[in-house]
Amino acid sequence: MSTAIVLLGLCLLAVTLCYLARCLVAPWGTCTRCRPGGKNRTCRACSGTGMRPRIGWQLYTYARRLHRDGTR
Template sequence: MPLIALAIACLTLITLCYGGLCAASPFGTCRRCNGFGFATTTDRKGRPKRGKSCRRCKATGKRIRAGRWLYNRAQRIYREGTH
């Protein structure tokens, strides 16, 4: 029984921390371009150069976090349902 209570407490703490992170910083770096906003390629001499713009983040280098996306969606549904 104490093991289940400990697991629930840990999951609650993790959820609250992630919720705080989503509230404080709703955008994270794009995982595809690592926050650059474009792909890095190399030229024929092996030097890095700028590649195509990232389509996932639309060349901003930022993406919305999953928790913040869910919160925004819930708020939008709530607002549309109360009008």
Template sequence: MDPVTFLAIAAVTIVAIVTFRYVMACWIRPFATCQKCHGKRYLPNRIGRGTHDCRRCNGTGLRLRWGRHAYNFARRLHNDGTR
């Protein structure tokens, strides 16, 4: 087998495995921890000692994954087009 062909097959296989794992992660666990508050649900105020809810996750500590957003959009588009 030619080394270039082997590298191409290896690259395609690695991309397919990574894509499959992300799709499974979006299916099994559609929510990930919020990157801004790190899942703590609140952020400290800039002035004073209090805290407030995180605006990105609305105080839940969880965010919907990008892949799940895309899946929901595609499903909604299909359902609206076939009614």
């Protein structure tokens, strides 16, 4: 039972690190609210660009701004 918990923890750590690496390499992803074939000019989520920042990148930017504002 304890080996299963350790393996689950290692898998969770690996998935998290891979997602963080993906957010650092390519912070912009395709917009899920637009139609899959192209850009929707009336989309409020991406302002019609078809690209929007990933959630991990948004959290990183929020934490960076919070730290910068707190240390001034």
